Amino acid sequence: MRxxxxxxxxVGAMLAVVGVVTPAVAAYSQDDDRSCNxxxxxxxxxxxxxxxxxxxxxxxxxxxxxxxxxxxxxxxxTPSDGKFxxxxxxxxxxxxxxxxxAVGDENTPLPEGTEDGGTPExxxxxxxxxxxxxxxxxxxxxxxxxxxxxxxxxSSKTKTTTQSAAPAVQVAAPTAQEVAAAAQSPVGQVVxxxxxxxxxxxxxTELADDWKAGAANFAAAVKRIAVLAARPEVAGxxxxxxxxxxxxxxxxxxxxxxxxxxxxxxxQAVPGKRLGVHTVVPELACGANDxxxxxxxxxxxxxxxxxxxxxxIAGRVDQLSLDSGLLYGGYDTWKINAEEAQRNQWIxxxxxxxxxxxxxxxxxxxxxxxxxxxxxxxxxxxPVLDGSAQQVNVWTRVQDAKGTVTRLTAWDELKKLTPIQRxxxxxxxxxxxxxxxxxxxxxxxEVFGQVYLTTV
Numbered sequence: 001m002r003x004x005x006x007x008x009x010x011v012g013a014m015l016a017v018v019g020v021v022t023p024a025v026a027a028y029s030q031d032d033d034r035s036c037n038x039x040x041x042x043x044x045x046x047x048x049x050x051x052x053x054x055x056x057x058x059x060x061x062x063x064x065x066x067x068x069x070x071x072x073x074x075x076x077x078t079p080s081d082g083k084f085x086x087x088x089x090x091x092x093x094x095x096x097x098x099x100x101x102a103v104g105d106e107n108t109p110l111p112e113g114t115e116d117g118g119t120p121e122x123x124x125x126x127x128x129x130x131x132x133x134x135x136x137x138x139x140x141x142x143x144x145x146x147x148x149x150x151x152x153x154x155s156s157k158t159k160t161t162t163q164s165a166a167p168a169v170q171v172a173a174p175t176a177q178e179v180a181a182a183a184q185s186p187v188g189q190v191v192x193x194x195x196x197x198x199x200x201x202x203x204x205t206e207l208a209d210d211w212k213a214g215a216a217n218f219a220a221a222v223k224r225i226a227v228l229a230a231r232p233e234v235a236g237x238x239x240x241x242x243x244x245x246x247x248x249x250x251x252x253x254x255x256x257x258x259x260x261x262x263x264x265x266x267x268q269a270v271p272g273k274r275l276g277v278h279t280v281v282p283e284l285a286c287g288a289n290d291x292x293x294x295x296x297x298x299x300x301x302x303x304x305x306x307x308x309x310x311x312x313i314a315g316r317v318d319q320l321s322l323d324s325g326l327l328y329g330g331y332d333t334w335k336i337n338a339e340e341a342q343r344n345q346w347i348x349x350x351x352x353x354x355x356x357x358x359x360x361x362x363x364x365x366x367x368x369x370x371x372x373x374x375x376x377x378x379x380x381x382x383p384v385l386d387g388s389a390q391q392v393n394v395w396t397r398v399q400d401a402k403g404t405v406t407r408l409t410a411w412d413e414l415k416k417l418t419p420i421q422r423x424x425x426x427x428x429x430x431x432x433x434x435x436x437x438x439x440x441x442x443x444x445x446e447v448f449g450q451v452y453l454t455t456v
Contacts, residue, residue, distance in 0.1 A: 039287045039347050054386070056343055060374060063381045071419050169219045169261060171269040174227045182227035187455050190430045190437050194453065195233035197445035202276070203229050204427065204452040207239045208248045211258050218261070226269035228455070236274030236319065237266060238452060243279040244302035245323075255302055256310075263316040276319030278363055281308050282326055285336065287344035292334040305352065312357035320354065321361040321393055324379065328366060339378070346388030361391040361425075368398045368406040376413040384420050393425045393452060396444070397432065407434070414447040425450035 036050040054062055066074045174182075182188045194201050203225060210221035229237050239262050242248075249255045263275055282300050286292035297304055311317045327341040336344070354360050362383045367376065383389040396408040417424065426448040430437045444451055 036347070039344060041288050041290075041293075050347070056339060059382050059386065060377050063377045063385060066385070067381070067416055067419060074419050169215050169222065169265050171219055171222045171226065171265045173269055173271070174223070174230050178227045179230045183231060185228075187430065187453070188228060188231075190441075190453060191228060191231065191233055193438055194441050194451050197441050199441065199445050199448065200422075200425075200450040201234050202425070202450065202452045203234055203237045204241075204454045205237065205239060205456070206241060207262050208243075208258055211261060212248070218265070222262075222265045222269055225455070226266070229266075229270045229273050234273065235450075236276060237270070238276040238278060238319070238321070239266065241278040242323075243277045244307070245280055245300065249302060252302060252307060255307070259311055259316050274318040274359075275316070276321060276359075276361075277311070277317050278321040278323065279303065279308060280323040280326055281305050281345075282330070284322075284345040284348040285327055285331055285341035286334070287336070287340070287347070289334050289336065292331060292336065295333075305348070309352065309354065309357070312354060317358060319359040319361060319391075321363045322349070322389075323363040323365070325365055342378070342383075346383060346386070349388055355387075355390060359390050360388075361393050362389040363393045363395075363427075365395045365398055367394055367410050368396075368408050371410050371413075373413050376410050376417075380414070380424060381417060381420065384423050391423050391425060391450075393427055394448070395427045397429065397434075411443075411447060417447075421447070422449035424448050425452055427452045427454065429454040431456075 034052040034055060036052050040050055183192065191201055191203075205221075205225055207218065207221055207225075211218045225237060225239070228234065240259070243259070244255050249258065259277070266273070266275055280300075281303050282296040283293050283303070283305055286296060308320065312320060322345070324342065327345065328338045331337075331341045349355075349360060362379075364379050367379060380392050380394065383392055394408065394414075397405060398407075399405045414424070424447070426444045428440065428444060428451050430440075430453060433440050441451070
């Protein structure tokens, strides 16, 4: 019930962002040039319509208004006066909520039987969830199909419980001595240097190959990352990139088993750290084009929106980074240009309320080389300012299949984005410094608020 309420409230907030109005209002706006109903799929409920608050061609002017002149307008803005009701004022009526939130009351977040640290008892034939595992009436653990009503995916509070083809890997939390030793390693020193410059640090690694190599290799890899991430300087771990897009995994079951195993092991080894993955969901950029959606689902069967969403719902990951690479040219067959593809993707993300389930980030590799101020605004500012992505990850260096390296050059344009600096992160590999890590990190800190340190 609480999950449904959260999604309902989130959808309500989202409707305000994208400008969805009720049918009664829509009846007076059939010829409205601000309508974006063409972006809604045929399966969209009839009572939902879409209306632009700011059309795509107006977005850049909005960015210039708030970011121009050293963000003078933004700095001078003040909150609007709120409208509050004083329930104690004479003649004012405020409805009372049922229940007082006491343990066992229907409004308390705790199930009955847990007030003293115990676990709830399951009646015969009843299913209940304890510590992330579903328990049947006979006391045996059971795993439900993803997306089913009994799946942990149906609760934002519940973490992981999925049958895996590989045995669970137990990784103990690193000791203080192990953490101290890791801090003196080359990567550990980079973590310290990055935090010293004021950058918020994420460890960016790939555990998929280690998982496929077997339990021993996987446990060693998790341990190697855990001793680095256990430090308070590290905010989180991104443990896989191109998840489901590359050729590492062949089936949904493999992807699910890997993400479950990695999430479980990392949460055990470094509790409290945020976990993330990087991927792409090609179908989202199709908008309402059914032919495009059908083809993208055929080409990328492991990247269906509901599959990716399941990791957020079940709490396997806290952050989802969506790559922008396919947006530029990947939809030409259906006459969907890059601007339309980007717009379609973020409308779909907002409509699914993914930001309620976790943090959504835009992964931007296209700012290397020569770019314009308009491109920086469209690819960095717009996803944040229109509420689509809570963060943008910018690659500082890209190497193609031939070994040609292209570097970030838009430093002056990025420096103008001070109001959203904390929401912009650099993806940086300390193994390939431009000058040296100390100099590189100092330069990054002038533009970015966060850094993803690539480690092996």
